[in-house]
Amino acid sequence: MMWKFNEDFSFVKQGNQFILLSMILIIVMGLGSDKFYGIFGENNYVTIHLMMEMLITVVTMSISIQTWLITPYILSNRVLYIGALFLTISLLEMAHALSYKGMPFFITESTPYASTWFYMFCRLLLSIGFLIIFFVKEKEIKSSYRWFIYSLPFAIITCCFGVLYGPTPILPPLIMEGEGPTDLKNILQYTAVALQLVIMVLLLKNFKKAPKIIFLLLCSSIYLIMSDFLYTIYQDVYDIKNFIGHIFELGASYLLFRAIYFSSIEKPFQQLVDTQEHLEKSREKMHHMAYHNEITNLPNERFLMESLKKDLYISKSQKAILAIGIERISAIKASLGSTYADQMICLIAQRLKNVLPEKYLLCLLREDYFVVYIDEVNNTHQLTQLSQQLQYVMEESFQIQHFSLNSQLNIGVALFPTDSYREEELVRFALYAMHEAQKSPTRLRFYESSISKKTTEQLLLENDLHDALANQELFLDYQPQLDLHTGQIKSVEALVRWQHPKKGWISPGVFIPIAEESGLIIPIGQWVLETACQQVKEWEAAGLPPIKVAVNLSLGQLFQQNLVEIIHHVLEKTQLEPKYLQLEITESMTINIDHMTTILQKLRALGVTIAVDDFGTGYSSLSYLKDFPIDCLKIDRSFVQKIHSNSTDKALVDMILSMAKHLQLKVVAEGIEEIEQLTYLLDGKCDTVQGFLFSKPVPPHVFQENYQTLHKNAKFILNSISTSEV
Structure with missing residues (x-):
């Protein structure tokens, strides 16, 4: 559906900035790494690397803190696992930054060995963790359970420290000084890429379920893959590919943060806002329906009576109520059905609106007669002329499907304050005059006191x-x-x-x-x-x-x-x-x-x-x-x-x-x-x-019993005529 597409895919425009950034970085690499080798100054690369890692750590830690704060309200095991995963990644990123070559003494003298392994643990854990979380069945958990889950990242980081800083190195180096990444590092890096591709396939299969979130995750996966690729081909820390790889990694972390933020905060908040807007529109619609006729959208009896209570007594100037009855509308509804009657009422309403000045209030009461409230009347001749104009526009037939229907208007008029000071009586008297109007050649009657008794009797008779x-x-x-x-x-x-x-x-x-x-x-x-x-x-x-x-x-x-x-x-x-x-x-x-x-x-x-x-x-x-x-x-x-x-x-x-x-x-x-x-x-x-x-x-029984007698009388009358003629 078109509206669904517009609603779900409008966020694609937000990805333009990331596409532009990617193109700029790719162009920089395309111009040649040699031209940009050590461009920031060899003494500044440690600082630049530290800044990049700090930003990545801040983003991943923000994700962790954000999920920690919302789990008491959401109580979803998946949300809790994501928070614990990113807490682990933020700790590993922090360890990677602190153990980076050129940093001050951290446990041991800084070397590429520990730093690179901390990064690789982080990279593999991210892909493996996402795959595990993806296949975990979502269920509700207890709030206290998050303390246990959030303690696991500290256990994991402790194990990593134990492995990398033990007396005897267990893991082989991933970086060789002056030669760049080893084959093992490349294998592990490409393994992370493969896992990321699997994640992308799974995301694409579920794209329709949460388009915006999955779009952000896909963009993040693409950035991670690009950073993985650059980390396998750079020569040393001064290579521009290493710097651009960190930018892609930072961008991937930011996109992950955006996805988590949108799913846990922005989307629920937007849903709340949408719900409030929907409720407000529903209230407005219900209020409109309560005060307007559904068929013609004209004000109804409730609207009229409230308007009269508010406006009728502002001044004692003469005002008028015109009750307009539609000739034969009930018969049309009973014979042709409500659809034809409703269409005819709509056409009549439109003709009336075309004649009446905008300042006059036109209402439809009970779907079979109209009422016009005129807040200032100079003389009764003015009302007579207006009524004649309304009747004149009804002379042309109404073409409704294959029927050509005609109708006339019976108009009754009641005056304020001449006929009544009360709004209910004023409308009722106008209706009485309207019923009497159908007996008048002009089909127009002004209310008289004698009408009330007669009309009341007629209405009671209709009820009987x-x-x-x-x-x-x-x-x-x-x-x-x-x-x-x-x-x-x-x-x-x-x-x-x-x-x-x-x-x-x-x-x-x-x-x-x-x-x-x-x-x-x-x-x-x-x-x-x-x-x-x-x-x-x-x-x-x-x-x-x-x-x-x-x-x-x-x-x-x-x-x-x-x-x-x-x-x-x-x-x-x-x-x-x-x-x-x-x-x-x-x-x-x-x-x-x-x-x-x-x-x-x-x-x-x-x-x-x-x-x-x-x-x-x-x-x-x-x-x-x-x-x-x-x-x-x-x-x-x-x-x-x-x-x-x-x-x-x-x-x-x-x-x-x-x-x-x-x-x-x-x-x-x-x-x-x-x-x-x-x-x-x-x-x-x-x-x-x-x-x-x-x-x-x-x-019928009298006719049956006197059938022969009726014939004899008829024959006698006919014979008397024949005799008189002779």
């Missing part, structure tokens, strides 16, 4: 409606439809009713809009569909002839992605033939022609029939009549009732009948209450009628 279906408070009545060509009742319309346990019968004109706004129309609509289909089969089992049932579909249902599958499942479950089910849509649902055409074609393919209810009351183009697979038009009762008193309504009914005839569509007229209305429709060749003249909507 959530339980109405589960508590079997909803039921269906069926209104017979008379076929004027045969005089037979061949179909009925299913109409949902609600018997509230406390408030009694509630009109569909009251609870259906609530169901549509809250999204409850989806489960209610599915229950109506299944109940109506099942009822037709029960009538058939009771001996009634096959009867077609008409069921209204809501806009929310039509936008359900699985509507066709649901209807198919209901037909299979109830064993009702598709031709006995008629689905009714309203004219206002035909706005999204592409989507509606696809859905209706799929429904028509099931074998059901499609009717347009309340035809003539909508505002959409009549072009859908030729595009949609429609079987029937239903003339709205408002036209039928004024068919004799209003010439315009009479002309509309004539037009609908004529249009249906030419388009080969059936016509159902609703609301027939008078003989004169029926007579006119008979003359106009209307196909089917329904209304109180024949029967009001009745419970």
Whole structure:
């Protein structure tokens, strides 16, 4: 992953200085050792060597002290062994420096013999020690155990002194005066190189586990190998190769120190810093999430209420709360799903922000309505103009994937201090006005005291409606439809009713809009569909002839992605033939022609029939009549009732009948209450009628028991018309 690479390998840039140093030293050697032989003055080489060894000793001793100090907290056996190893190396380096030829008397007269062996012990011990530590399984140790481990370096250095300064030399010399390193020294030096190469291979295999630490260790190994090589080819102490070898050795020690320091101090500290930064960012994120909506990133209700508590009472100037409701958003969420609803809310939020001045506070409350806080209002005309601008920008459709969705805004306004001095009441009153705004032609309402009681009742009713279906408070009545060509009742319309346990019968004109706004129309609509289909089969089992049932579909249902599958499942479950089910849509649902055409074609393919209810009351183009697979038009009762008193309504009914005839569509007229209305429709060749003249909507058992009586009454009415005409 790219971020991992950037994080782990940024330290490579830090190695540029070491690469540059290496190149300079190699160039110096490439120019020729003879030119730089004894360049520092032969009398100064002992001092220079002492300084180099002191620096190496300081570095290695620092590593030892550092690990000693951190082991009580880390308690790792590997860390403890590394500390003991470098304590041993620092003691050997110190002994090497003190026994170097030219140094003052140390145990015996200084000679290359002891000094070179101390160095070789140090070099071999470093490689062997690292290999052993590498293969040791890491485990936790007791703090007191470090005293024992750190005593071993002193035992080792004592043994070395015993071997090198004993009465009889045991080990052969590694340096011959005037000749340089012996073959034994070179063999031991190359052995150290071989061991170092093995270490490098092992490091490379584990590079991904700790890139920075291993990179430093690899660089240290390379410097050690270069120093080993130079120590095998130099002639004497005045050779520039000897000096450069010490520089590489010092560089290797420093890199080792950097690796140990990074692993034991810098890395844990950086992890602690990163953890603190992460916690701080998490706190900021949690705070942001607590005060902002996740979908739109707008301030939420908590943010709004705290802002109002802080700003509302600074001055007594007029302020305003605008509550903005999104028309049909609940139905869209219930039918298409949360993804579509969330995308639409985001698009609406963006349009609102484009209109509102930056000084106005725009919030999203409960993911279905917005609130705007305006801290300075000159007059109500200013709020009316702003509301109209917000509504205007919603006129353009929202294109979400393959759906073209439309929505309107219902805006309620509450004023401070006119309507309330309290922030909670101010927001609540604006919401009350917002609910009332959907009944206004302008979809804008300023709060009035009379709204509170009415809105409270409506909200309580919505709460009760959530339980109405589960508590079997909803039921269906069926209104017979008379076929004027045969005089037979061949179909009925299913109409949902609600018997509230406390408030009694509630009109569909009251609870259906609530169901549509809250999204409850989806489960209610599915229950109506299944109940109506099942009822037709029960009538058939009771001996009634096959009867077609008409069921209204809501806009929310039509936008359900699985509507066709649901209807198919209901037909299979109830064993009702598709031709006995008629689905009714309203004219206002035909706005999204592409989507509606696809859905209706799929429904028509099931074998059901499609009717347009309340035809003539909508505002959409009549072009859908030729595009949609429609079987029937239903003339709205408002036209039928004024068919004799209003010439315009009479002309509309004539037009609908004529249009249906030419388009080969059936016509159902609703609301027939008078003989004169029926007579006119008979003359106009209307196909089917329904209304109180024949029967009001009745419970299913009443329809079943009075089926023959309904036919006799219908026949009597039709005969009376024929007789009067004669």
